[in-house]
Amino acid sequence: MSSLPGNFEFAKAEEEICAKWKEESTFKTQNRLSEERGDEEYTFYDGPPFATGLPHYGHILAGTIKDVVTRYAAMTGKTVERRAGWDCHGLPVEYEIDQKLNITHRDQVLEMGIDKYNETCRSIVTRYTTQWEATVTRLGRWIDFENDYKTMDPTFMESVWWVFKELFKKGLVYQGYKVMPFSTACGTPLSNFEAGLNYKDVNDPAIVVHFPLLEDEGVSLVAWTTTPWTLPSNIALCVHEKFEYVKVFDKASGNTYIVAKSRLAQLYPNMNSKKWKPKMAEDLYEIKGTLLGKDLVGKKYKPLFDFFANDENAGEYWRVLSDNYVTDDAGTGIVHQAPAFGEDDYRVCLAHNVIVKGGELPCPVDTNGMFTDQVPQVKGIHVKKADDILIALLKENGRLVQKDSLFHSYPFCWRSDTPLIYKAVPSWFIKVEEIKDKIVENNKKTYWVPNAVKEGRFHNWLVDARDWAVSRNRFWGTPIPIWASEDLSEVICIGSIEELAELSGVTVDDLHRETVDDITIPS
Numbered sequence: 001m002s003s004l005p006g007n008f009e010f011a012k013a014e015e016e017i018c019a020k021w022k023e024e025s026t027f028k029t030q031n032r033l034s035e036e037r038g039d040e041e042y043t044f045y046d047g048p049p050f051a052t053g054l055p056h057y058g059h060i061l062a063g064t065i066k067d068v069v070t071r072y073a074a075m076t077g078k079t080v081e082r083r084a085g086w087d088c089h090g091l092p093v094e095y096e097i098d099q100k101l102n103i104t105h106r107d108q109v110l111e112m113g114i115d116k117y118n119e120t121c122r123s124i125v126t127r128y129t130t131q132w133e134a135t136v137t138r139l140g141r142w143i144d145f146e147n148d149y150k151t152m153d154p155t156f157m158e159s160v161w162w163v164f165k166e167l168f169k170k171g172l173v174y175q176g177y178k179v180m181p182f183s184t185a186c187g188t189p190l191s192n193f194e195a196g197l198n199y200k201d202v203n204d205p206a207i208v209v210h211f212p213l214l215e216d217e218g219v220s221l222v223a224w225t226t227t228p229w230t231l232p233s234n235i236a237l238c239v240h241e242k243f244e245y246v247k248v249f250d251k252a253s254g255n256t257y258i259v260a261k262s263r264l265a266q267l268y269p270n271m272n273s274k275k276w277k278p279k280m281a282e283d284l285y286e287i288k289g290t291l292l293g294k295d296l297v298g299k300k301y302k303p304l305f306d307f308f309a310n311d312e313n314a315g316e317y318w319r320v321l322s323d324n325y326v327t328d329d330a331g332t333g334i335v336h337q338a339p340a341f342g343e344d345d346y347r348v349c350l351a352h353n354v355i356v357k358g359g360e361l362p363c364p365v366d367t368n369g370m371f372t373d374q375v376p377q378v379k380g381i382h383v384k385k386a387d388d389i390l391i392a393l394l395k396e397n398g399r400l401v402q403k404d405s406l407f408h409s410y411p412f413c414w415r416s417d418t419p420l421i422y423k424a425v426p427s428w429f430i431k432v433e434e435i436k437d438k439i440v441e442n443n444k445k446t447y448w449v450p451n452a453v454k455e456g457r458f459h460n461w462l463v464d465a466r467d468w469a470v471s472r473n474r475f476w477g478t479p480i481p482i483w484a485s486e487d488l489s490e491v492i493c494i495g496s497i498e499e500l501a502e503l504s505g506v507t508v509d510d511l512h513r514e515t516v517d518d519i520t521i522p523s
Helices: 010-024 026-037 057-075 091-101 106-112 114-122 129-138 154-169 228-233 261-267 278-283 343-351 383-396 433-444 451-455 457-463 497-504
Strands: 040-042 078-080 083-086 144-150 173-183 199-212 219-225 236-239 244-250 256-260 285-292 319-322 335-337 400-411 420-430 482-484 491-493
Touching: 010 026, 010 129, 026 078, 040 057, 057 078, 083 129, 091 114, 106 114, 129 144, 144 154, 154 173, 154 491, 173 343, 199 228, 199 383, 219 228, 219 335, 228 383, 236 343, 244 261, 256 261, 261 285, 261 400, 319 343, 335 343, 383 400, 433 457, 451 457
Parallel strands: 040 078, 083 144, 219 256, 236 319
Antiparallel strands: 173 420, 199 219, 199 400, 236 335, 244 256, 244 285, 482 491
């Protein structure tokens, strides 16, 4: 083999090869010959990039690997359709447009019109396609830019509708709740990405309240919270099964509390002082007994408030649950549960049948963060402003054990610069848990490189998979193709433009919200 000349220019040679491929239409010729031979089709799923930004190293590396896979398939006698695609929908586009138009509130979009807002989104999504094509072509990747597709194309959006309807027909779609970061100023949920954009250091109230056990007179569980406004919605308490808890007689109040042994300092802060000596405990408290968290599970307690005593599922409320998410690095080792305002709260209460999947939740807060008439004492008051009133109520009712404050980092809405809350919002779900075993088995039949991912991280992710919340409260995207009556007694899922025309009498050539929102289907 002759050696390369010392002055060989690799970059120049690459450019010459790319130019030769273009001149001779090598890629097109390969595809044409493959079709003429009737080669077996090779299907390759390629997630398209956003064209609102330029390609970076991550795109280049992944694109090179994809090119290797598809080239190998073509060289071994397969027909491989390789169409360039563009991801046009979603938060990155809306985020840029919101900044461009100085939109800070959801109502501003409704005022300007969804059609005008979406048209502005549409105007930027292919901004860098020319640069993408130049970069990808220079890398030598064979992919068809002339016959590309966009996720905003009606044909692509219609394919999403078809997939969704197939899931619906199999009984794998339902409406439930998902706890999400929520902007009360904008009246809309935010993505986790948005919630992480604007953290601030703030002082919040930090209180300890007690929950008297029904079967153990004079003994109360104690829980610590920095969100007193969630306490009217408390319907359970959560402990860690393996933690050691103590019954401690508080000499100052004459009450007996149950607290994690490792968290006694929450009730007696002097224990954190350098001057603290064990003998000092004699003046403050007396340990009356110890027990494990598992011994507390199932015990019923007296609720703080009776706002939800008449709920359909109230017979399951106000009892002790267990979960490993409970920690002993802060608080009392006992966590109060308000499933409408905490992701873990919702998950734990669902797992213990305190609430029902898809059922109503105790949620006395509207989309503007104001208390509803379900909690009359603070009706019409914003949750953050209601804390002091509720703390006073707890003190009046003899349930307040400790009042303090906590200086910590807290998420604010990037649009309105107001504190976020976490709130359950209605969402459409795919029943992943129902078919999880089948998914895990199918993963075993796949070929992974490296194999450790298949048996490790990806397998573990599938095993722990939960139902997938697929809907978003946004504007620029593919609408969920469900038409339903207000009480959900009638629900129809549409799978195509043709089916929509048959049922509604309206024929459309676009499927974005401004086109389909006002279409109705007769009962």
